Amino acid sequence: MDVQIVIPFRLSNPKSRLAGHLSEEERKNLAVCMLKDVLAAVCNYPVTVVMNEPYPELESEIKFAEFVVDSSPLNDAVNTLMKPGTAVVMSDLPLLTEEVVERFLKTEGDVVIAPGRRGGTNMLLARKHFRVSYHYGSFLKHLRIAESMGLKLAIFDSFYASVDVDDYSDLLEVMLHCKGETKKFLQKLGFKVIMEKEPYLTRDL
């Protein structure tokens, strides 16, 4: 079955929980870096980035993806694009690699879910008709939806896919494990890992 990748992306006030640590401009650049790392990981497949408003700079910078603007809420915007053989990949997974995506797309099941921390769904592959429902503990919701539809569900076990960037502690995971743009960007902002007792992040300004 051919696979298409759908990546929802929002650039207006992104990653608001990091507002105490990064300016809005920095958070926007962080969001773009993470999107680029995700795009690099899925580059072997047709990709559609669905945005809530147009970002011409982004479109002109990233050539191989298709960009769609849809101002409806996240679930509706994604469900409009869902068809059998769709993998929805969150845009804030900077540890994702081609190898992780390959392993994910090879996992058998009508629906395959890569869980994120705190009950999230970081990647979801639907080989049959399926409608996503993000927010409010989407992992358990997607489990129940698949069950109610009689679909065979598989959980994809990946640390790299589980780390979405949401709060400050997630930046430490980026600094420790990311090989892409996002780590370079944080380094440019002055972040570094200090290894006294537990490793923690600091920032030179």
Add this chain to the structure above:
Amino acid sequence: MDVQIVIPFRLSNPKSRLAGHLSEEERKNLAVCMLKDVLAAVCNYPVTVVMNEPYPELESEIKFAEFVVDSSPLNDAVNTLMKPGTAVVMSDLPLLTEEVVERFLKTEGDVVIAPGRRGGTNMLLARKHFRVSYHYGSFLKHLRIAESMGLKLAIFDSFYASVDVDDYSDLLEVMLHCKGETKKFLQKLGFKVIMEKEPYLTRDL
């Protein structure tokens, strides 16, 4: 190559970061439940549990593992048991399953590391001579040790292996993803997952 599993275990004041939420007795029982879940995941291999003091009740309850008492610091106690073909598995990984352990032990490399959150090393397989160094960001330390010894290192990518129970937020991961004793124990203590906005934990007392 034959593999032996080594599990370090400490029952005196375990999981002290949970002291605000669980009594010492509850934390001890939690630690034992997690050890049981880990033991169930590695049950196809010879297992040595290395403890800092004797726990006769545990030894009499868990029959298939060998118990060794060694009061030296963690690294020394583990390194005494290290020989080529040793996998060191932390005792607080309640999401571990037989499948995860199988995939881990099949991963090629002189040294294979399953990272934990916050720079930890949750599982480490050494197929050549290697000395562990836990605490203070062991993931990066083990990377450097392997590099300095010219060993081929592989990172094992697993969400289930990455979740060690350290602070309160980790209990949510147990409630969402654990299939073993640890979840049952938390349920018995009154914990349940509330799904309003982000899922969070609550406890009926």
